[in-house]
Amino acid sequence: MKWTAILMYGLVLGLLLAALQFFQYKLVVMEHADQLYIGLIAVLFTVVGIWAGRKLTAKKTHPDPSRSNGTGADLQPKPEILEHLGITPREMEVLELVAQGLSNQEIADRLFVSLNTVKTHASNVFGKLDAQRRTQAIQKAKELGLLA
Structure with a gap:
């Protein structure tokens, strides 16, 4: 108890x-x-x-398949061709986006760079491909196997 x-x-x-x-x-x-x-x-x-x-x-490290336009522009070109022409990886990236039909401003927004930087890269690529216009640069890049 x-x-x-x-x-x-x-x-x-x-x-x-x-x-x-x-x-x-x-x-x-x-x-x-x-x-x-x-x-x-x-x-x-x-x-x-x-x-x-x-x-x-966040910067994307892998290409987004949903943004691909099906042209095969995101295929990697042969390094020896790029080295022979003197095209840098960033210039190649700009060329691929030009081939997708993006404007310089759209390319600048996508790559997080200024518009003048895109113009400089595009001008360098056009000079290395001996092209005066975007369409010529794309055509020559396809002929050289840089773009599919």
Whole structure:
């Protein structure tokens, strides 16, 4: 009987302490509810912002098959032809995008470079292929096996 009374007394005290802790928690939450909600929303927006920033600014390392136009422009040309003509990998990338029909501004946006940089690369490629226009450059690149 003595142990039962002690256990009962301990159980009642434990429940009372748990109830007090619960009500104290409720009181703190009710007093500072606005600040807690604002803090949670701030954390949520920060996490979403970081995720969106990484997703939108990540450079693609592999070609996206859904963006391919089916011309085979994303096939790799022979390195010895590129070396013989002196065409750099970035110039080849610009030439492939020209072959897809993109404007200089669209190419600049896709490659994350300035419009003047695209114009410089395109001009260098045209000079190396001895072409005056985009269509001539594409035609000569196809004849040389640079583009499919």
